[in-house]
Amino acid sequence: MLNRKKAIIGAGGVAVALTMALAALGPTGAYFSDTEQGSIDGTKGSIKIAGVDSLDLHFTNMLPGELQTVSERYTNNGRSPQDVWVVFNNAEALHALNDEGTFMEFHLSANGTALFDSANLNDNGDGVPGCSGDPEFSPDGCWPLERAYKLQENLTPGSIGQVSFSAMIAAKAVGQSEVGGGEWLPYPVKQQNGPPVKATNAGLPYQIVATQVGQKPSL
DSSP states (O other): OHHHHHHHHHHHHHHHHHHHHHHHHTTOOOOOOOOOOOOOOOOOOOOOEEESSOSOOOOOSOOTTOOEEEEEEEEEOSSSOEEEEEEOOOHHHHHHHHTTBTTEEEEEEETTEEEEEESSBOOSOSSSTTTTSOSSOOTTSOOOOOSEEEEEEEEOTTOEEEEEEEEEEOTTOOOOOTTOOOOSSEESOOOTTOOOOOOOEESOOOEEEEEETTOOOOO
16 A cells, blocks of 8 residues: 555656646747848949049130130039039139239139129238129129039939139230240239248149039038
């Protein structure tokens, strides 16, 4: 009797352990499932501008009272639409042009639209007739050429535009050198009330800059 009771107790112990293990599994049971893998990818846009022609432009044998125009085409070689700007990136050369006052006339246009016109290039900002006049463009006003101008908005990839620069030495200009000729727009120039300086360069450097639509170039 003693041995049989032990056997029953032993069997009861196994039954209890099995019941507890089944309870731990919970009521989930088996189920079917299927998974499809996906990913998120994309491409980066790009901003790139290129001159169709050489970016070096030349006024030739300029004479007082005779307007000359030079033009440059540009194209969007990037993958994204872009705004296009012209930036005059040399402060000394830009001041030399604006220092010409009424002795030089200058015009800037893009794709047939005038962006800047002035026959009184003065960046002193005061004491010059016309400086506080009509804010609209006028060759008679005192309008200095600024650092940057937007040439075109939202230029699509592969599209081409054109920028034009026009300059004229004023008819009142006199006093050419003994041999004549010389370089247009030497710089740097003497600052107001400053010591004499010797010009070491000539011309008006510029950049064609492409930016993301709605953004301005760094100056």
